[in-house]
Amino acid sequence: MLATADNDLITQTGPGTPMGDVFRRYWHPVALSEEIPTPGGKPVQLKVLSEDLVLFRDDSGQPGLLGLRCSHRLTSLAYGRVEDGGIRCPFHGWLYDVSGRCLQQPGEPEESSFKDKIRHTAYPCREMGGMIFAYMGPPEKQPPLPRFETLVREDGSRKTDYYPINSNYLQNLEGALDPIHSTFLHMDKWSEVKDAVLARPYKDVDLAVTEWGVWRRSLLRRADGEDLASYGHFFMPGGFMGIRVAGEPAPIEGAGPVVRKLQSWYVPVDDEHCKRFIAAFVSLAQTDGAEVDLGASREAVLNPLAIPGPENDYFRDYEGVDTICGIPLRTAHDMGSLKGYLAQDSMVNETQGAIADRSREHLGVGDRLLIMTRKQLRQAVEDVGNGLDPRFANPEPDDEGLVRVNGADAMEAR
Ligand code: FES
Numbered sequence: 064m065l066a067t068a069d070n071d072l073i074t075q076t077g078p079g080t081p082m083g084d085v086f087r088r089y090w091h092p093v094a095l096s097e098e099i100p101t102p103g104g105k106p107v108q109l110k111v112l113s114e115d116l117v118l119f120r121d122d123s124g125q126p127g128l129l130g131l132r133c134s135h136r137l138t139s140l141a142y143g144r145v146e147d148g149g150i151r152c153p154f155h156g157w158l159y160d161v162s163g164r165c166l167q168q169p170g171e172p173e174e175s176s177f178k179d180k181i182r183h184t185a186y187p188c189r190e191m192g193g194m195i196f197a198y199m200g201p202p203e204k205q206p207p208l209p210r211f212e213t214l215v216r217e218d219g220s221r222k223t224d225y226y227p228i229n230s231n232y233l234q235n236l237e238g239a240l241d242p243i244h245s246t247f248l249h250m251d252k253w254s255e256v257k258d259a260v261l262a263r264p265y266k267d268v269d270l271a272v273t274e275w276g277v278w279r280r281s282l283l284r285r286a287d288g289e290d291l292a293s294y295g296h297f298f299m300p301g302g303f304m305g306i307r308v309a310g311e312p313a314p315i316e317g318a319g320p321v322v323r324k325l326q327s328w329y330v331p332v333d334d335e336h337c338k339r340f341i342a343a344f345v346s347l348a349q350t351d352g353a354e355v356d357l358g359a360s361r362e363a364v365l366n367p368l369a370i371p372g373p374e375n376d377y378f379r380d381y382e383g384v385d386t387i388c389g390i391p392l393r394t395a396h397d398m399g400s401l402k403g404y405l406a407q408d409s410m411v412n413e414t415q416g417a418i419a420d421r422s423r424e425h426l427g428v429g430d431r432l433l434i435m436t437r438k439q440l441r442q443a444v445e446d447v448g449n450g451l452d453p454r455f456a457n458p459e460p461d462d463e464g465l466v467r468v469n470g471a472d473a474m475e476a477r
């Protein structure tokens with residue numbers, strides 16, 4: 064369990080909160096490049112870390128992320144027009160460039176220098192691997208965007224994607240990190256395998272603190288009795304790197320028995336919502352040079368009818384589906400997508416409440432990874448408060464110039 068004050072501390076990421084200050088020391092994915100495909104195209108309204116923002120691609124192709132409300136009289140710039148080197152407010156035509164400078168104020172006298180005094184909220188953006196990353200922290204602390212291998216490697220197949228989640232980032236991150244739940248929540252044919260599963264002795268999870276966060280190796284206990292190593296690392300401040308080793312049952316239909324890396328960023332929208340951004344990568348070395356189809360299209364997944372939630376009972380069929388909860392392993396929408404188990408995972412994470420009240424938990428030995436993760440988050444708050452850099456805010460690239468969330472013993476997972 065966690066004292067209420069500590070729970071608030073690590074779950075609240077709005078402007079001016081201690082954890083918000085930590086998150087603002089990292090680059091975060093905020094959208095996919097394909098959402099603003101065309102220079103001058105329609106702007107997109109976003110919320111990130113509880114801040115209302117507008118994302119657009121200016122007519123030179125540069126992405127810009129600005130405060131949503133016009134500095135003049137606060138109208139939404141998301142209804143503006145992208146033109147003339149920036150975005151123009153629909154109300155009185157003020158024009159802002161991607162750095163937040165006000166280029167024009169057509170309603171003011173020509174000789175006025177009023178526009179030069181305007182500094183509209185603007186956050187730097189960079190594109191990598193089909194994602195748009197933003198840095199929302201103090202400019203003097205801005206690190207380079209890490210060259211994550213899942214986003215920049217060219218020797219394999221990649222898929223980037225995201226989906227929205229209706230609860231706090233941390234409980235969803237913790238759900239992904241949790242090394243025990245697969246054997247229960249995601250176990251198919253429960254009535255058949257239950258006796259064997261319940262009779263197995265406890266096996267410890269290997270954990271180590273690393274430069275990125277926490278390294279984890281656990282055993283994935285399959286229904287056929289075979290145990291396979293599974294890696295699920297925490298990286299600061301809200302990241303999960305899952306490394307599926309050869310032989311594991313493929314969560315991606317048709318991906319075959321290959322090593323696959325699935326890097327995820329849980330990015331707070333506000334304290335009660337987040338987005339899970341995903342970059343999946345399979346190297347050609349794993350597939351004898353063949354490209355792998357890494358999943359269904361975003362449209363299929365973002366179909367609101369396909370998003371599991373309380374309104375469709377997370378697709379539960381208590382009588383007809385042989386899992387503990389009666390929610391199927393895969394629902395029609397996540398066949399072949401990156402979101403295997405989405406309905407089951409969403410149910411367990413969302414039913415904890417919009418922000419899980421960790422003062423009421425009872426954590427066991429199997430939950431050590433969560434305890435280590437929370438400790439690192441609290442340490443980061445302390446570090447930033449003391450003027451230090453939080454862990455992994457500016458990671459050192461390796462010999463190949465890449466940033467890997469990996470472990471020496473998982474290097475076969477290249
Ligand atoms: S409110 Fe935007 S220009 Fe007036």
Ligand SMILES: [Fe+2]
Nearest residue numbers: 238249404408
């Ligand atoms: Fe899961």
